[in-house]
Amino acid sequence: MKDSNLSPRDSYAPNGFTRNASTTSAEVYNNSCKVMLIGDSGSGKTCLLVRFKDGAFLSGTFISTVGIDFRNKVVDVDGTKVKLQIWDTAGQERFRSVTHAYYRDAHALLLLYDVTNKNSFDNIRAWLAEINEYAQEDVVIMLLGNKADMTAERVIRKEEGEKLAKDHNVAFMETSAKTGMNVDLAFMAIARDLKMKKTRKPSDPAFNVAEYITKEQQTSGCCGS
Numbered sequence: 001m002k003d004s005n006l007s008p009r010d011s012y013a014p015n016g017f018t019r020n021a022s023t024t025s026a027e028v029y030n031n032s033c034k035v036m037l038i039g040d041s042g043s044g045k046t047c048l049l050v051r052f053k054d055g056a057f058l059s060g061t062f063i064s065t066v067g068i069d070f071r072n073k074v075v076d077v078d079g080t081k082v083k084l085q086i087w088d089t090a091g092q093e094r095f096r097s098v099t100h101a102y103y104r105d106a107h108a109l110l111l112l113y114d115v116t117n118k119n120s121f122d123n124i125r126a127w128l129a130e131i132n133e134y135a136q137e138d139v140v141i142m143l144l145g146n147k148a149d150m151t152a153e154r155v156i157r158k159e160e161g162e163k164l165a166k167d168h169n170v171a172f173m174e175t176s177a178k179t180g181m182n183v184d185l186a187f188m189a190i191a192r193d194l195k196m197k198k199t200r201k202p203s204d205p206a207f208n209v210a211e212y213i214t215k216e217q218q219t220s221g222c223c224g225s
């Protein structure tokens, strides 16, 4: 947790570590899944979550997340309600052992780097190694090059992000928590993936997140950097 302006979350422990994230009986959704935001400190994980959840941008002084925090959002995928339980992790090294424990039951991992920070991009390989070690084999991984609005400060080209994602066979998009570019698309692709996994008949082709976001971006004519 890091910002006192955030709306109350389901359950939050006083020491800064989240307690059980339980669904009340009134909140029975067809589907629910856990999505984790990971990546270097300062890459924009909290801002991305706040943009998706509240449609706002957290500007001003940067306050690092302590431990781990979560927020829920229910979305509609073609008439099916999907509940995303989104976990915002601390990017700082000293919290790594805490966050590893949460990888295990994650349905999807949104792995962020900051397009204005080369270190955060170079560290993606190490993050992928951690995912390999701690997450489930079939976890959905999406690499996000965040802060794409910062054109003048950019040091990582979009093509570099695309290549890295291709090398590791993961989905890729550039995002901006500031402008909202591709933020909904990233989370909605995860929600759709969950829905497809639950409803897919054996004869149906498998849903592919990477192909879906490429198609959606082409359809909307979105998104240059």
Ligand SMILES: Nc1nc2c(ncn2[C@@H]2O[C@H](COP(=O)(O)OP(=O)(O)OP(=O)(O)O)[C@@H](O)[C@H]2O)c(=O)[nH]1
Pocket: 039, 040, 041, 042, 043, 044, 045, 046, 047, 048, 058, 059, 060, 061, 062, 063, 064, 065, 066, 089, 090, 091, 092, 146, 147, 148, 149, 150, 175, 176, 177, 178, 179
């Ligand atoms: N211009 C711009 N600034 C951003 C964007 N996303 C985040 N920021 C800024 O980057 C800084 C860090 O953002 P956070 O969301 O707090 O980063 P974090 O990844 O949660 O950091 P930790 O909690 O330390 O892991 C803040 O000052 C934000 O305002 C973005 O898309 N564009």
